[in-house]
Structure formats: structure tokens, C-alpha cells
Amino acid sequence: xxxxxxxxxxxxxxxxxxxxxxxxxxxxxxxxxxxxxxxxxxxxxxxxxxxxxxxxxxxxxxxxxxxxxxxxxxxxxxxxxxxxxxxxxxxxxxxxxxxxxxxxxxxxxxxxxxxxxxxxxxxxxxxxxxxxxxxxxxxxxxxxxxxxxxxxxxxxxxxxxxxxxxxxxxxxxxxxxxxxxxxxxxxxxxxxxxxxxxxxxxxxxxxxxxxxxxxxxxxxxxxxxxxxxxxxxxxxxxxxxxxxxxxxxxxxxxxxxxxxxxxxxxxxxxxxxxxxxxxxxxxxxxxxxxxxxxxxxxxxxxxxxxxxxxxxxxxxxxxxxxxxxxx
Amino acid sequence: xxxxxxxxxxxxxxxxxxxxxxxxxxxxxxxxxxxxxxxxxxxxxxxxxxxxxxxxxxxxxxxxxxxxxxxxxxxxxxxxxxxxxxxxxxxxxxxxxxxxxxxxxxxxxxxxxxxxxxxxxxxxxxxxxxxxxxxxxxxxxxxxxxxxxxxxxxxxxxxxxxxxxxxxxxxxxxxxxxxxxxxxxxxxxxxxxxxxxxxxxxxxxxxxxxxxxxxxxxxxxxxxxxxxxxxxxxxxxxxxxxxxxxxxxxxxxxxxxxxxxxxxxxxxxxxxxxxxxxxxxxxxxxxxxxxxxxx
Numbered sequence: 001x002x003x004x005x006x007x008x009x010x011x012x013x014x015x016x017x018x019x020x021x022x023x024x025x026x027x028x029x030x031x032x033x034x035x036x037x038x039x040x041x042x043x044x045x046x047x048x049x050x051x052x053x054x055x056x057x058x059x060x061x062x063x064x065x066x067x068x069x070x071x072x073x074x075x076x077x078x079x080x081x082x083x084x085x086x087x088x089x090x091x092x093x094x095x096x097x098x099x100x101x102x103x104x105x106x107x108x109x110x111x112x113x114x115x116x117x118x119x120x121x122x123x124x125x126x127x128x129x130x131x132x133x134x135x136x137x138x139x140x141x142x143x144x145x146x147x148x149x150x151x152x153x154x155x156x157x158x159x160x161x162x163x164x165x166x167x168x169x170x171x172x173x174x175x176x177x178x179x180x181x182x183x184x185x186x187x188x189x190x191x192x193x194x195x196x197x198x199x200x201x202x203x204x205x206x207x208x209x210x211x212x213x214x215x216x217x218x219x220x221x222x223x224x225x226x227x228x229x230x231x232x233x234x235x236x237x238x239x240x241x242x243x244x245x246x247x248x249x250x251x252x253x254x255x256x257x258x259x260x261x262x263x264x265x266x267x268x269x270x271x272x273x274x275x276x277x278x279x280x281x282x283x284x285x286x287x288x289x290x291x292x293x294x295x296x297x298x299x300x301x302x303x304x305x306x307x308x309x310x311x312x313x314x315x316x317x318x319x320x321x322x323x324x325x326x327x
Numbered sequence: 328x329x330x331x332x333x334x335x336x337x338x339x340x341x342x343x344x345x346x347x348x349x350x351x352x353x354x355x356x357x358x359x360x361x362x363x364x365x366x367x368x369x370x371x372x373x374x375x376x377x378x379x380x381x382x383x384x385x386x387x388x389x390x391x392x393x394x395x396x397x398x399x400x401x402x403x404x405x406x407x408x409x410x411x412x413x414x415x416x417x418x419x420x421x422x423x424x425x426x427x428x429x430x431x432x433x434x435x436x437x438x439x440x441x442x443x444x445x446x447x448x449x450x451x452x453x454x455x456x457x458x459x460x461x462x463x464x465x466x467x468x469x470x471x472x473x474x475x476x477x478x479x480x481x482x483x484x485x486x487x488x489x490x491x492x493x494x495x496x497x498x499x500x501x502x503x504x505x506x507x508x509x510x511x512x513x514x515x516x517x518x519x520x521x522x523x524x525x526x527x528x529x530x531x532x533x534x535x536x537x538x539x540x541x542x543x544x545x546x547x548x549x550x551x552x553x554x555x556x557x558x559x560x561x562x563x564x565x566x567x568x569x570x571x572x573x574x575x576x577x578x579x580x581x582x583x584x585x586x587x588x589x590x591x592x593x594x595x596x597x598x599x600x601x602x603x604x605x606x607x608x609x610x611x612x613x614x615x616x617x618x619x620x621x622x
Contacts, residue, residue, distance in 0.1 A: 041514035042429055049425035051418050052488070053442035055481050059449060062460040121356025129350045130357070138357055140610045145364045147535065147606040149542025150451075151571040152595055155578055156367055159591075189360055219346035240448070247450025249545035250571075254579060274452045274545070281456070281549045286464055298456045302449065309448035313441065 063302055067295035070095065074289065079296060085260040085271075087280065087290045095293040097300065099262045103270030104304070106177055106263050107256060108246040111184035115245070116238055118185070119192025123234075126193075127200035128222050139197075146190035154254035157183040162255065171267045175257035178266040183251045188241035195240060199233020200226060232319030236312045243308035247301065249274035273301045368599065375596025378589040384597070388555065397594050402559055403472075403567030404541055404601070407551060410476025410563075411483060411540040416533055418480075419487030423529075426488070427495035428517055447485035451545040454482045458550040473563040475551020482546055483536040490532020494525040527616055534609040542602045544571035554580075570598040 070079065074095055082096030122142060126135055161182065162174030203226055211221040227234075257269020258279065277294050284291045382396055389395030422443075430436045458478030468474045498521050506516040552572035560567050577591045578584065 035512060038512040038514045041517070045421055045425040045429055048418060048421035049430070049439055051422060052446050052484060053439060055484070056442050056446050056449075058461060059453065059457045062457055062465070063453065066456075066460050118356045118360055121353050122360045125350075125353035125357040129353050136614075138361055140607075140614075141361045141364060143535075143610060144603060144606060145360065147538050147542070147602060148364075148367070149544070149571055149598060149602055151542070151544045151574050152371070152599055153367075155574055155591070155595055156371070158578060159588075160370070186363060193360070217342055217346055219349045220342070223349070243448050247448075247452070249450065249452040250575065254575065274450060277452050277456065278545055278548060281459070295456060295460070298453055302453050305448055305450055305453075306445060309445045312448075313444060 059302075063295060063298050066292060067297075067299040070289065070292035070296045074293070079293075080300075083260070083262055085276070087284075087293060093289065095289075095296075097273070097276075097297060099260045100271055100273050100276050100297065101300065102262050103177075103252075103256065103260075104246055104272040104274075104301075106270060107180050107184055107252060107272055108242055110177060110181035110266065111188060111245045112238070112242045114181060114185035115188040115192055115241055119189045119237070119241060120196050120234060122189070123193045123196035123200060123237075124222065124227075126197050128218065128226065142190050142193050145186065146194075148186075150187065150248055150250040151254075153183050153186060154251045157251065157255035169267065173257055173267075173269055175255055176267045176269050177256065177263055180252050180256040180270070180272075181266075183255055184245040184248055187248055187251065188245045191244050192234075192237045192241035195237030196230065196234040199230035199237070202233065203229035232315055235319070236316040239308055239312040239315060243305050243312070246308065247274060247305045249278050253278045273297050273304075277301070368603070371592065371595055371599060375592040378593025379596060383590075383593055397568075397570070397573060397590070397597065399556060399559060400568040400570045400573040400594070401597065403552070403569040404571070404598075406472050406560065406567060407475050407479060407547060407569060408537055408541045410472060411479035412533070412537050414477055414480025415483045415487045415536065415540075419484050419533065419536075420491050420529060422484075422488045423491030423495055424517060424522075426492050428513070428521065443485050443488055446481075447489075451482060451543055454478055454546040455549050457481075458546060463550055469564060470549070470551060470553065470566045471564045472551055472560055472567055475547045475567075475569075476563075478546045478550050479540045479543060482543065483540045486536030486539065487533045490536065491525070491529045494528025494532055495521060497528060498524045527612070531609040531613045531616070534605050538602045538605040538609070541605070542571055542598065544569075544575055548572060548575075570594060570601070574598065 079095055079097060080101075081098055082094070083099035083102075084094040084096045085099060086092075086094045122138075126139055126142075130138060157179055158175065161179050164174065165171070165176075165179055166174035207225050207229060208221055211225045216224065252270075252272040253275040256272055256275055258271050258275065259269040260271045260276075261268065263270050277297055280290070281294050284294060384396060384401065385398050386396030387398055426436075426439070430439075455478065458474055458481075462468045462474035462477055463470055502520050502524060503516055506520045507513075511519070547569055551567060552569045553566040554568075554572075554576050556566065556568055558565070574591060574594050577587050577594065
């Protein structure tokens with residue numbers, strides 16, 4: 001990190017040189033065409049860098065344009081605060097998503113209860129306990145966990161964990177909130193772990209050395225100096241991990257069970273927001289009320305995850321570490 | 328005096344024990360995480376390996392999917408992944424060049440970074456809705472390889488941008504200074520010096536993103552994938568079968584869920600071999616490069 005910040009400063013200096021080099025005192029005619037090429041390149045790259053913003057804007061435009069169509073014919077309070085979800089009832093369709101929202105919140109909270117200790121714990125292991133040789137193997141292992149396709153994890157939840165849970169706990173179905181939360185936790189752990197580990201790495205070594213010099217042992221240093229110094233980064237990681245669990249689709253589609261009811265126990269099945277969209281969009285004709293309703297669910301889900309992303313950005317900015325790392 | 332000594336020894340020992348307990352707990356969490364990963368992969372490998380044979384890999388599905396192979400799904404996934412890479416790589420590398428070589432701190436940069444961060448947080452199923460509304464319906468591409476590739480490409484764009492930016496930033500500033508000192512313009516410096524030095528890093532980082540594209544299901548469910556087709560796609564506007572969607576359908580919606588179980592395990596094994604193979608090779612190459620780095 002230190003090396004990087006030094007090279008950043010040097011890059012800034014190089015940029016300064018570059019600006020001067022663009023406008024030499026003489027020889028303008030000779031280099032005019034290369035300079036024009038240079039200006040074109042700058043404009044081109046600035047324009048392409050805006051593409052992410054453009055996509056983000058397009059996502060919002062299309063999501064809102066289609067989703068808000070529902071509220072011409074259906075009341076927004078009924079949509080948000082009732083829990084009758086009967087979109088295909090011909091005579092009297094109902095689009096209340098309260099139960100779906102509660103389902104999403106339940107699996108997100110429960111999975112983070114599992115994922116936070118495991119994610120933060122393994123980050124602490126990697127940065128404070130593991131020998132370099134072990135670390136070299138464990139770190140890519142956690143990275144690999146992040147790349148397991150969600151449909152594969154959902155498959156494992158369905159085929160292995162569900163029958164096991166049903167038999168051992170003697171419950172009507174193994175496709176329930178607890179099972180989905182286990183699998184979602186597996187998906188959130190790599191995010192939490194790698195961001196927390198980065199945060200640990202960024203704590204200045206002088207702080208740790210100061211603690212050792214006062215006679216603290218390694219654990220006391222970890223607990224009193226290292227963790228507090230990395231706390232904001234860990235917070236960011238946790239929030240992003242929760243956002244990932246909330247937006248994850250295939251796992252909840254395959255493992256949560258799919259019943260649109262307000263859950264009262266961990267062994268009940270639920271139908272979180274992403275699962276509803278994925279399960280129904282395939283059979284819904286474009287332009288119907290049901291189609292608009294699924295986009296409206298998309299808006300709710302989008303706003304919920306956007307709130308998590310902004311919260312993560314706020315945490316990492318607001319509680320940014322002060323000290324030699326930022327000097 | 329000896330009493331103090333004993334008290335001090337006890338104090339030291341209790342501190343030592345606390346450390347031992349805490350560190351053992353951390354070690355345990357790492358063992359649980361790595362153990363579940365290893366367990367899952369090992370289990371899927373053992374179950375899937377018996378289904379894998381030449382016919383399975385090269386034949387089309389037969390008898391209502393209970394027999395035959397998954398060749399169309401393999402081709403479909405490879406096409407979608409390549410398409411996503413064609414979309415994301417140029418856009419991502421260009422964005423990263425701006426961020427690392429041109430951008431100066433300021434309002435515009437803050438907004439661009441916020442855009443990238445938030446795009447990375449958008450759930451994959453929202454990308455699916457977006458792709459359906461924009462590409463399939465608005466642009467009238469229909470359910471097709473083109474719609475799916477564009478959707479997946481946009482999905483992995485933030486990953487490609489951040490991997491590329493990191494690789495570009497690791498090129499030492501002295502390289503740029505040397506080039507600028509020879510009278511090269513900024514663009515010449517980027518093209519002839521910075522990009523070639525950063526290229527391996529850009530590629531390995533991007534492969535991690537592309538691996539993600541190959542395994543995604545939700546974004547292609549309504550934009551590209553179909554449950555069953557014998558035909559291989561003849562144009563970018565045709566729909567395709569894809570491995571992740573095939574797994575989902577076989578495991579949940581088929582009428583012969585139990586009968587197709589071996590096929591399901593086989594398809595899962597092919598998919599994770601593809602995805603983990605890509606990611607693992609990227610990780611290994613990256614580790615090698617770090618060790619061998621000449622600057």
C-alpha cells in the first residue's frame with residue numbers, strides 16, 4: 001500500500017510532465033498531429049469511462065418506466081403493505097408484496113448472522129494468525145468460493161442439505177429459510193472476508209509495533225489496535241456481503257421453498273423478492289399488469305440494494321482511518 | 328515476594344491462554360469456510376464423474392432430456408461467455424485507462440467511481456429485467472445470444488474495470504516518465520509502454536469476471552436461455568441452451584427429476600470445471616507473475 005501511494009505521487013508528477021510536454025515552446029508543426037491524436041485519445045477514454053454511469057442510468061430508467069406502470073391500475077400502498085400475492089388470479093389478481101419483502105429481510109439477516117463471524121474470523125485468521133505458507137493456499141481458496149456459480153450452490157442446497165434437514169429435524173420441508181440462509185452465507189463470506197482482510201492489511205504497521213513495544217502480546221494487539229483500526233473496512237465488507245445475499249436470486253429460488261407467506265419460523269418456506277421475479281418473469285407476457293408488477297418488485301429490490309451500496313460507501317468514507325496511512 | 332512472582336506468572340499464563348483461545352477460534356472459522364468449499368467440490372466431483380463420457384459431452388439431449396448429452400448447452404454457455412467478454416473487455420479496459428492514466432481528483436471522478444461501485448452492487452436478477460426491457464423488447468433483439476451477451480457483459484463490467492485499473496496502477500511511474508522524457512505523448516506512452524506492461528494483469532483479472540459470467544443464471548433466464556433446442560444457434564439473434572439454466576430446469580421443473588439426477592450431477596460438474604478452471608488458472612498465473620515480477 002505504501003509503495004502504491006508513492007508510485008501514485010510519482011504518477012501525478014508524470015502527469016505534470018505530460019501536460020508540459022503537450023505544449024512545447026517550438027516544433028509545434030512537427031508534433032501537431034501527434035498532439036491532436038493525444039487530445040482525441042483523452043476525449044475517447046473520458047467518454048468511455050462514463051459508460052458505467054450511462055448503464056446505471058439506463059437500468060433506472062427502464063426499471064422505473066416499466067415498474068411504475070403498475071401503479072396506474074393498482075394502489076402503491078396495497079402493493080407495499082398487503083401480503084396477498086395472487087398475480088395469476090383471473091378475476092381478482094392481487095399484488096401485495098409485504099410477505100416477499102419480509103422473506104428477503106429474514107434470509108438476509110439470518111445469513112449475515114452466519115456469514116459475519118465466519119467471514120471476519122477467516123479474515124482475522126489470514127492476517128493475524130496464518131503463516132505465509134498457509135495463507136498462500138487459504139486465500140485463493142476463499143476467492144474460489146466466490147466464483148462457485150450460484151445455481152450450483154442452490155443445487156447443493158436442494159439435493160443435499162434439504163433432505164438431510166428434513167430427516168434430522170423431522171420437519172415438513174427442507175426447502176426453508178434456514179437452509180437458504182446457510183447457502184446465502186456461503187456466498188456472502190468471500191465478500192466479507194476479502195474486504196475485511198484488505199482493511200486489516202491497511203492498518204499502519206507502526207500502530208502494531210507501538211502496541212508490541214508497550215508489552216502487549218499478539219492477541220492484545222489484534223484486539224485493542226488492529227481490529228479497531230480496521231473496523232470501518234470490516235463494516236463496509238459486512239454491508240456489501242449483506243447486499244450480495246439480499247440480491248442473490250438462484251439460491252433463494254431453488255432453496256427457500258417459494259411460499260408467499262409472512263414467515264413465523266426458520267423452518268417455514270419463504271419467497272424472497274428476487275425469487276419471485278425469476279420464477280414468474282419467464283411465463284409472463286410483456287406489457288401485462290403482472291409484468292409491470294414484477295418490474296415494480298425490481299424497483300423495490302434495486303432501492304434496497306442501492307441503500308446498502310450507498311451505506312457501504314458512506315461507512316468507508318466517514319470512518320476512514322486517520323494516521324500515517326492517510327498522511 | 329515469591330507471592331508476587333506467582334501472581335505474575337499466573338497473569339502471564341492467563342494472557343497466553345486468552346491468545347490461544349482467540350486464535351484457535353479464528354483458525355476454526357477458516358477451517359469451516361475452506362472445509363465447506365472443499366466438501367462441496369469433492370462431493371460434486373464424486374457424484375458427477377460417473378455421468379461424464381464422450382456421448383454426454385458431444386450429444387444432444389434425448390428422450391425428454393432423460394438421456395443423451397448437453398452439447399448445445401456447452402456451446403451456448405461458451406458463446407454467451409465469449410460475447411460478454413467482447414462487450415466488457417474493451418469498455419472495461421478503456422474505462423480503467425481513464426481512471427488510472429487521465430483522471431484527476433474532482434467531482435467528475437467521484438461521480439464516475441460512485442457509478443461503478445453502485446453498478447457492481449446491482450443484483451443479477453435486476454440485470455435480467457433490464458436486459459429484457461432494453462435489449463429484448465425495446466431494441467427487439469428478442470430472446471437471443473446477443474441480448475444475453477450484452478446483459479452479461481454489462482454485469483461483469485465493474486469487475487473488469489477494477490481488475491484492469493489495479494493492473495495499470497501497478498506499472499511503475501518510472502516507465503511512464505522514461506517514455507514521456509523521450510518526447511512521447513501521453514497516448515503514445517499508454518499504447519507502447521503502459522498497456523503492454525499491464526496486459527497480463529488485465530487479462531488474469533478479467534478472466535475472474537468472465538468466469539462469473541459463465542456461471543450466472545438469473546441474467547440470462549429471460550434474455551437468452553431456452554429450456555430445450557436441438558439446433559445450435561445460427562445467428563446472434565437465436566436463443567440458446569446454457570449450462571446454468573439447464574441445471575436449474577432439470578433440478579426443479581422437469582417431469583423426471585429423479586431419473587435425470589445423474590445428468591444433473593454431470594452438468595454441474597461440467598459447469599464448475601469450466602468456471603473454477605478459468606478462475607483457478609487466473610489465480611495461478613497471477614501468483615506466478617507476482618513472484619517473477621521484474622520491477
